[in-house]
Amino acid sequence: MLEASPLDDGWILRHEDEALPAVVPGCVHTDLLAAGAIPDPFLGRNEGEVAWVGRREWSYESELPAVTSGHEQTDLVFDGLDTAAEIRLDGRLLGRVRNMHRSYRYDVTGLSGALTVRFVSAYAEAEAVRGRTGERPAAYAEPYQYLRKMACSFGWDWGPTLVTAGIWRPVRLERWSxxxxxxxxxxxxxxxxxxxxxxxxxxxxxxxxxxxxxxxxxxxxxxxxxxxxxxxxxxxxxxxxxxxxxxxxxxxxxxxxxxxxxxxxxxxxxxxxxxGFRDVELDTSADEWGTGFTLVVNGERLFARGVNWIPDDVFPSRVTRERYRRRLRQAADAGVDLVRVWGGGIYESEDFYTACDELGLLVWQDFPFACAAYPEEQPLRGEVEAEARENVVRLMPHPSLVLWNGNNENLWGFRDWGWEERLGGDSWGEGYYLGVLPRVVAELDPTRPYTAGSPWSGSWERHPNDPAHGTHHSWEVWNREDYAVYRSEVPRFVAEFGWQAPPAYATLRRALPGEELHPDSPGMLHHQKAEDGNGKLERGLLRHFARPDRDFDRWHYLTQVNQARAVAAGIEHWRSHWPVCAGTVLWQLNDCWPVTSWAAIDGDGREKPLYHELRRLYADRLLTLQARDGGLVVAAVNQGAGEWTAAVRLRRMSVAGEVIGEGAVEAAARARAVAVARVPAELTPQGAKEFLVADARKSPRSNEAEGGGTLRALYFPVPDREVPYPEPEFEVELVPDGVAVTARTLVRDLLLQADRLAPDARAGRGLVTLLPGERVTIGVEGWETPDAAAARAALYCQEPAR
CATH class of the missing domain: 2.60.40.10 (Immunoglobulins)
Structure with a gap:
């Protein structure tokens, strides 16, 4: 019987004459951190202080014992080597490798002695390949497109430049006969x-x-x-x-x-x-609206409630089985049913896909190509096919995996980012996305659909990012427009969109120790990797709110509110147009370090207000008010298995708390369908001092007294900066396991920032708007010394313009 023995002890990391203990699996950075040889690159501006690590050669050394088991063959197996290395045993060359995404096996029968894995700098390997293949354009300056390595190791618009090396997945001996x-x-x-x-x-x-x-x-x-x-x-x-x-x-x-x-x-x-036994199809047939992109599982057509997933740590060997499950459990608890594994990262470990199998999370798997023109010459071409063949077969058992995707934004980049002219006919990856990869999937895994890229309209006869055809990435809104522009079109499937906000306050305090926080303080700017990220944050904020001047706490609150509002504007609109739009995949679920980004869960695992808003937006039943055809409609979005007859109570109100008009409409939504009812003209709010409230029971049996029985939608006809909010008045009291708030006035966007109570404290809900007389209880976990004054200080809401 085959015997396997892990080789995870006794390793030494060496550079020239320097040596220190190494942990396998791991990487050079984590070993240097453990030895106190480098500062934590996640703190302050230390990232730049450790840039030298990625430009050196490093060796991992161990002793391979003599084998006396009686088996006929002994293999040395590496599940993952990051990235360009040569492996020697007692001075004998076993092999040279250049792909982080593959495993390697060597016959070492009868051999023993000093085992050395020498890693050359990923920069050196990339430069050598560039010298052979020629220059290729990319969205970022670092040379990630020239080697098969996690691209975001080289930095991204949300990630640090920490170029890793090491034995990043398990290594073992296998003995067999x-x-x-x-x-x-x-x-x-x-x-x-x-x-x-x-x-x-x-x-x-x-x-x-x-x-x-x-x-x-x-x-x-x-x-x-x-x-x-x-x-x-x-x-x-x-x-x-x-x-x-x-x-x-x-x-x-x-x-x-x-x-x-x-x-x-x-x-x-x-x-x-x-x-798991299940059937999956991708319906891309043409219809009256263009070309669809609808996932069909077991014959059931789905509106995909998705999130984009990036590596959960820039040092992926630190992501444990428990951490995968915790993060994916957070996704499932937010109503997510699809996770897209983005193409600038990795094929994740078995633990990731196993958790998705158990949690019922569909997986859309990108092949690792992102935002660059990739050479198709050797040595890359052979590596690409070998890694695809290995990983397609490795991941096939998982029922959660429902879609293979060729790349992230490269087809779009070729058409719109000036690549075609710069390439002058050189290869750029099209042969992978429209040739090698679909051939490999069709040969090895014909049970799953393949799409050439995201975005992709399905044909070069159309623009790659045409919203009427296939998948669409909506980035003009964040980069240049107000989030209200989300409501101007109905893409067939929104595979990327999002809005930035800083991480939780406790995360910032840990990541920027001793710094006086300000939006453009040195540490805040260093932990903002997007081009003109703070400028876009400010412009997006000022379209809706008065400038918070130099009040950091207010700025921090408002930017998080604006993130949640922006995402809500898109998802509510697109879900209300099902089945024309068949899915939204938020950019992004998670972060790989503490940073201002588009994530719903920050780099320390803390949930932003956006996370809690997702729970509302991705619930089976969603109530939303939308401006359509010169008036207002209420849409009852029902993704549940039963019918939902939403008896909607409508109240036209003043910000002072008066009910100006009242009425009701009914929206009867079939299972997995949307029903729309027009709001009577006399209930449509006019001007800055009015707004509309729509309330409906989730089901006839839901009990409001037990919480969660009523869905609410709000419509304000003008931006917040024009609304004459009253001075908020509310009462705060401690209740078992939480805080209760009773409003005496309109209290909009009330938020308890639980991490200000204690770093490990977590609130059970995010933003909530209360009408006069309404009460909400906010559960709090991890708060060992409850205090009413501290709770009040941690509560934020909209205030009158100053």
């Missing part, structure tokens, strides 16, 4: 209610003549098969198999599959995975 399982490619389908698993098996042998057998088990069934040469296939059928569904649509039924390779009745190797 006769044969081992080299690869299993599971094709999992559903045929007329029967779950079908076809296991396509490849084996490696030490003895060609040995007769090998396969046995597979799933769902109580057992099937045998034979191996011919190096290949074999086993097919299992599970009648009446329970289906795997995305969250909100059904259960996440998972089945254990076990495949045993044997010789003469004795097991040689075992492969085990969990699978």
């Amino acid at each position: 006769t044969a081992r399982i080299a690869r299993v490619r599971p094709l999992v389908t559903v045929e007329r209610g029967t779950g079908v698993v076809e296991l396509h098996v490849e084996v490696e042998r030490t003895r060609v003549e040995a007769e090998l057998a396969l046995e597979a088990r799933v769902g109580g069934l057992r099937v045998r098969g034979e191996v011919s040469g190096s290949c074999g296939t086993v097919r299992l059928e599970v009648p009446g198999a329970a289906l795997w569904w995305p969250r909100g649509y059904g259960e996440q039924a998972l089945y254990e599959v076990e495949l045993t390779l044997s010789h003469g009745g004795a097991p040689l190797d075992v492969w085990q995975r969990r699978i």
Whole structure:
């Protein structure tokens, strides 16, 4: 039977004559941090102080023990090496590697001694490749397009430039005899209610003549098969198999599959995975609105409630199974049902996809290409195909994985960013996205759809980012426009859009120790990586709010409110236009360090107000007021499995708290549908002193007294800076596990910043608007010494213009 032994102890990191203990898996930066040899690059402006690390050569050294197990072959297996390295054993060259996204295996039978993995600088490797292939344009100056490495190691408009090297995934010895399982490619389908698993098996042998057998088990069934040469296939059928569904649509039924390779009745190797039976399609058919982009799972057409995922740490070896689950649990709790693994990062670890399988989160997986023209010559072309083949097969068992995507923004970049002229006919990646990658997916994983890129209209006959066709990235709004412009069009699928805000206050205090915080203080500017990011923040803020002058706390609150408002403007509008628009994928869920960014969860894992707003925006039932056709409509968006007859109470009110007019409309929404009702003209608010309130029960059985029974939508006809808000008056009292607030006036956008109470404190809700006399209870976790005065000081809301 194959025996595996981890090699995670006894490693030394060496540069020239300097040596220190190393942790494997890990990277040079984390080892240097552990040794106190560099300052924490996440704090202050230390990032620049450690730039030298990425430009040096580093060696990892260990001792490979002599093997006396009696097996015929011993392999040294690296699951991930970052990135360009040579591996030597007792001075003997085992191999040279240049791809972070692949694993490597070396026959070391009978060998032992000093094991050395010498990493050259990623910069040096990139420059060497650039010298062979020629210059290629990119959105950023660093040379990330010339090697197969996590692109955002070189910095991004939300990330630091910390160019890593190291043994970033596990390394082990595998000892085996006769044969081992080299690869299993599971094709999992559903045929007329029967779950079908076809296991396509490849084996490696030490003895060609040995007769090998396969046995597979799933769902109580057992099937045998034979191996011919190096290949074999086993097919299992599970009648009446329970289906795997995305969250909100059904259960996440998972089945254990076990495949045993044997010789003469004795097991040689075992492969085990969990699978889920489900069918997935991507409907890109033409219709009266253009070309659709709708995911269909088990015959159910979905509006995808998505988020973009970046590596959760710029040092990905630090992301544990528990951290993956915590972050993805946060996504699921916010109503998310799709996570896009963005192309400037990595193929994530098994822990990521396993958590998505269990939580019912659909995964859209980019191949790692982003915002650059990529050479198609060697040595890159062979690396691209090899990594794609390995990772497609590696991730195939996961039912959560529903879409392969060729790249991020490169087709768009070729057309709009001046690349075509600069390239002058040189290769730039099109052959990957429209050739190599779809061929690999079609050959190895025909059970899942592939799309060439995001954005992509489906054809060069149309603009790549045409909102009427395929996927669309909406960035003109953040870069140049007011977020109200989101409401000017209805893309078929919004794969990226977003708005910036700073991280939580406690995150800033930890990341910028001792700094007097100001929007343009040195540390704040260093932790703002977007081009003119603060300028865009300010311009977006001043379209809606009065300038907060030099009051940092007020600026911090208002920018977070503006982020939530901007995202709400887009999602409410686009969801109300389902099925024309079939999904929104927020940029972005998470951060990889403490930074001002588009994230809903900051680099320390704290939830911004946007996160809590997502819980409302991505709920099964959403009530929204929209300006359409010269008037107002109320839209009842129902993504639930049952019908929703929304009896909507409408109140036209003054900001002083008076009810000017009152009425009701009914919007009857079928399951997974939207119903729209027009607001009577006499209830439409006029001028700066009026607004409209729409309230509806989530269901006839919902109990308002227990909380969460009523959905509310608000409509103010003018920006906040024009609204004569009253001086907010409210009462605060401590209640078990939280804070209760009772409004005496209109209190808009009330926010309890729980991390100001204690760094680890967390509020159970975000922004809430209260009418006079209304009361809200805000749960607080992690606050060990409750204090009413501290609670009041941590509460923020809209105030009269000063």
